[in-house]
Amino acid sequence: MKYSKISAFITAAFLSFSLAPATANAVYYAWTEAEDTVYYDDMQFDLFSDYAVVNYCGDKKGDVVIPSEINGLPVTKIFDGAFYSDNITSITLPDTIDELGENMCDGCINLTSIKLPANIRSIPEFAFHGCKSLKKVDIPSGVTGIGRSAFDGCTSLKEVKLPESLEVLSDSCFSDCALESIDFPKGVKEIPLRSFKNNKFKELTIPENITKIDSWAFFECYDIEKLTILNPDCEISSRLDFVFGGTRTDENGYPLSDDSFSCTCYGYKGSTLEKEANESTAKKAGFIFAALDAEKAVSPGDPNADGAINALDASIILSDYARYSTTDDKPTADELLAGDVDKNGAVNAYDASVVLSYYAYTSTTKATQSFADYLANA
Numbered sequence: 001m002k003y004s005k006i007s008a009f010i011t012a013a014f015l016s017f018s019l020a021p022a023t024a025n026a027v028y029y030a031w032t033e034a035e036d037t038v039y040y041d042d043m044q045f046d047l048f049s050d051y052a053v054v055n056y057c058g059d060k061k062g063d064v065v066i067p068s069e070i071n072g073l074p075v076t077k078i079f080d081g082a083f084y085s086d087n088i089t090s091i092t093l094p095d096t097i098d099e100l101g102e103n104m105c106d107g108c109i110n111l112t113s114i115k116l117p118a119n120i121r122s123i124p125e126f127a128f129h130g131c132k133s134l135k136k137v138d139i140p141s142g143v144t145g146i147g148r149s150a151f152d153g154c155t156s157l158k159e160v161k162l163p164e165s166l167e168v169l170s171d172s173c174f175s176d177c178a179l180e181s182i183d184f185p186k187g188v189k190e191i192p193l194r195s196f197k198n199n200k201f202k203e204l205t206i207p208e209n210i211t212k213i214d215s216w217a218f219f220e221c222y223d224i225e226k227l228t229i230l231n232p233d234c235e236i237s238s239r240l241d242f243v244f245g246g247t248r249t250d251e252n253g254y255p256l257s258d259d260s261f262s263c264t265c266y267g268y269k270g271s272t273l274e275k276e277a278n279e280s281t282a283k284k285a286g287f288i289f290a291a292l293d294a295e296k297a298v299s300p301g302d303p304n305a306d307g308a309i310n311a312l313d314a315s316i317i318l319s320d321y322a323r324y325s326t327t328d329d330k331p332t333a334d335e336l337l338a339g340d341v342d343k344n345g346a347v348n349a350y351d352a353s354v355v356l357s358y359y360a361y362t363s364t365t366k367a368t369q370s371f372a373d374y375l376a377n378a
Contacts (some may be wrong), residue, residue: 051076053144061087069092078104093117100124105131106162116140123150139163146173169195218244224263225323232271239274241285264319269293288315301355301371303338309371314356321348
């Protein structure tokens with residue numbers, strides 16, 4: 001048996017013994033069945049009968065390239081915490097590796113890129129926790145699961161593509177990142193606790209295959225303006241303002257007085273989303289429901305196609321106008337039909353004011369004048 005280095009960040013309380021004091025770059029040891037240990041290019045490898053394991057690379061600086069074999073043995077695994085260092089900037093792993101270690105890059109605050117091997121099937125928990133300089137990661141096509149807090153705290157991570165092979169996401173897997181968009185593969189059924197908390201989404205589409213969205217899944221995603229949930233029976237595990245969005249706070253954690261969050265929720269009539277969006281807490285938080293039902297065509301002034309023209313329709317038109325004004329989005333045919341009530345070719349605040357004026361008119365008189373007649377006489 002040989003001594004083998006493990007994660008520098010595992011506290012001494014969880015170890016049966018340690019041979020070094022707990023410092024910023026402390027190294028702990030545990031028994032393994034390795035037959036030998038060798039050093040190569042400031043890296044340590046454990047050798048077994050027919051494979052080698054990357055044990056520790058904390059002394060490396062800059063770019064780290066793991067060889068595909070050591071002493072004639074294929075390098076197939078990464079030990080827990082093997083890359084714990086704030087000096088590593090990039091990592092290239094060979095395709096001979098089929099298993100990554102937990103916490104393998106935890107705390108690599110200057111890591112900007114990593115090439116993952118094609119043969120892995122999972123990203124273990126805390127694998128890239130706190131890698132705040134990591135900007136993009138390509139997850140191999142065979143990966144079926146992403147572990148707890150795997151990319152938690154990757155505050156520069158703006159882009160990730162989930163492979164079609166993926167089936168399981170875990171708690172906090174992409175929490176506190178900077179993702180601007182995400183597409184969920186068909187094999188994923190649940191979006192777990194805090195999995196995408198505090199990201200930068202403006203538009204978010206939850207596909208039909210998602211059956212459950214857990215509490216705080218998208219909490220503190222303050223930029224969401226358009227939310228679409230295509231499964232009418234999708235379980236939403238908490239209040240809409242707890243699952244999506246939340247109250248903005250200052251640097252001391254106090255709620256901001258000017259919290260102008262506004263999100264239009266697109267779903268089907270009778271859906272879970274409609275029920276949640278129409279709760280008083282959701283409305284107060286700035287959520288507005290708009291129906292997606294294909295069989296119900298929109299008409300001028302009625303963007304949610306519910307047959308009534310009221311303040312909710314005015315709010316939807318105003319929300320759409322805000323989106324067109326701040327993004328490259330253009331009105332769809334239905335949005336133009338419903339929102340461009342003055343027929344000038346644009347959807348804007350004036351259209352919303354006309355709808356609101358009509359609603360006020362019909363609410364305060366006994367007149368039954370149609371919206372079309374109201375426009376003609378305006």
